[in-house]
Amino acid sequence: MSILVIAEHDNNTLKAATLNTVQAAVALKNAGAGEITLLVAGENCGGAAEQAAAVAGVSAVVVADNAALAHQLPENMAPLLVNLCQTSGYSHLLAAATTTGKNLLPRAAALLDVAQISDITEVVSSDTFVRPVYAGNALATVQSSDTVKAITVRGTAFTAVEASGGNAPVTQHDGAAESGLSRFISEEMSVSERPELTAARIIVSGGRGMQSGDNFPMLEKVADKIGAAVGASRAAVDAGFVPNDMQVGQTGKIVAPELYIAVGISGAIQHLAGMKDSNVIVAINKDEEAPIFRVADYGLVADLFDVLPELEQAL
């Protein structure tokens, strides 16, 4: 048995989610699933490959550097993964449960004719995993009978491995090709000085109670005082207050920071699914019946428009 982890990167740098995924691979390795290889597929991705080689716990790095992989489109990436599995006999194929991993891995799994185990939160053994279902209201322990286990990993469930200390040998792999099926056009990425939601130690999130996107700067001021990321509930995104990449929840981002401050969020099942594993939860809402108070460690029933300026002062 051996493990292939698909590195998440932008050709220059490795993304943090990769380090959490490698931790899941380390758990598999400890369960007897063999050595860990990290795949860096991209174009002019030497920078990312160099960082990949330094990741603790990784035995080998495979680099696929090809113009067809510049934007890692799944139509070109999936056949590459199939090729690697067939030539090198990997028994485990791991990716982060990010939009990149979720887009790619099922396509590769279907080509390999194996099931995918999505969003695992625990490695029980080399073929058995725990994953949340029904918005995290149940945890399923599932065992795979497939020869290749295709797995996406929930980052918040595995602590990041060290980004340095390793010295894995790097080999090149040819064999990527342009499918001609799809084309990258453009990307509009949110630019923010604040930490990324999935990596932040503190998150301040706003819901429908914020009433308007114009009021989000009140949250941002509080966030900036304590180095926090800013999130939102689906209701706030649906209402057009803020962009979708700020959404925390079942179908948005799954977060588990040290401190989560929910402001004007009622606490729908779908939102709780995305944040209830946070270490400390604070709920601020003027409706004392709001379900968010049932998961909160500290609750404050008050008008957020009074509370936020006070909080900014007090921090």
Place this chain on the structure above:
Amino acid sequence: MKVLVAVKRVVDANVKIRVKADNSDVELNNVKMAINPFCEIAIEEAVRLKESGVAEEVIAVSIGDTACQEQLRTALALGADRAIQIDTAQTLEPLAIAKLLNAVVEKEQPGLVILGKQSIDGDNNQTGQMLAALAGMPQGTFASQIKVEGDEARVTREVDGGLQQVAIKLPAIVTTDLRLNEPRFASLPNIMKAKRKPLEVITTDALGINTAHRLSTLKMTAPAEREPGVMVANVAELVEKLKTDAGVL
């Protein structure tokens, strides 16, 4: 162009599901069922493509026992022209579902297949991508906008850091994200009309697909409950508690 839309019958989004006492599964008896919210968005998008003249026919397909005909009738009431039920009593895994849908794709030859990005019961987020692989088609997943231009679709995708635009050659697979559209409500006349629209039933055997499980669920457990919290009277008390009791500030 034909547009095929997959719909799934799931537990209603507002139901908080509970695990059975014997940890074998979740309790689904007497639970309110509904169409998966992302599938509803998929139907809406298909119907809008028809209304704007891009699509000629919208076909809704669902896989399940007779009960899922209720969701197919909903799709018909929302504007689908006809429906296909692939009849099975089994709970199938995404790979098997993708194989069955691929058999329908081969038969119907749609120009576009629209699916929800995930169902809110299994939370797998796999079926669309797997179908794309099996059908040899490109995929535009987590779509917040679809524009059909000539022989390709331009899809705006919701990705972690923002938005990505890709062009995919038709025929193609698209999976929906929340902001793609706001689904309409079915009107009473359309609900009545839907009862007379054609609904074909196909058995899984007739499609000749092996739907054997690859995964076995060993047990189902409830997540750890959080300890009950405390209410604070004001901001000063909150900050004090976060600093001293919780030690997170």
